[in-house]
Amino acid sequence: MRSRVVYESMFGNTAAVAEAIAAGLRTQGTVEVLTVAEAANTPAPTVDLLVVGGPTHAFGLSRKRTRLDAAEHTDKSIAVEIGIREWLDAALPVTTGRRAAAFCTKVAKPPWLPGSAAHGAGKRLRRLGYELADDPADFLVDGMTGPLADGELARAQAWAERLAYTEHDRLAHRH
């Protein structure tokens, strides 16, 4: 099975979750991990499963304004021009039967905020014609810049292993 993980990350937490997800997917085949900026610049062949994730900003997917806000909180250079929202909004619809899943990171502790970038990504993936392989998954960070809450990397990897197993099984029964 071939999978691709496309992610956006300001402080590195969603990047770490994306790598854990890739490790989980790798139990059933090959996986490519791309930042959203790389994905936007790289026409890529169709895969069996596309997994898309980003940080929750202002209750949903980031926007240029929120990415600029994030850039104020780190010395790292952050790509602000394109995020998951813009990438999916510019993507072409897909043919029936393509499979995808969505994830995000969001804060765990008070002040707890509603909203999930994973839901925003999942909604857009469905609108493009993807079938969602699972409910959008939220992974928790302990503060705006992280770190990830205890156990979240393991939970992300386990989530992806389950996804990979199910999708692999579906493919096996299709042939």
Ligand SMILES: Cc1cc2nc3c(=O)[nH]c(=O)nc-3n(C[C@H](O)[C@H](O)[C@H](O)COP(=O)(O)O)c2cc1C
């Ligand atoms: C501008 C901005 C807005 C945010 N808004 C929310 C929010 O509405 N809900 C939430 O749970 N977390 C919010 N956060 C925290 C982010 O979810 C957190 O920074 C992110 O999960 C860290 O992932 P990253 O290291 O991959 O950027 C916000 C962070 C920033 C910078």
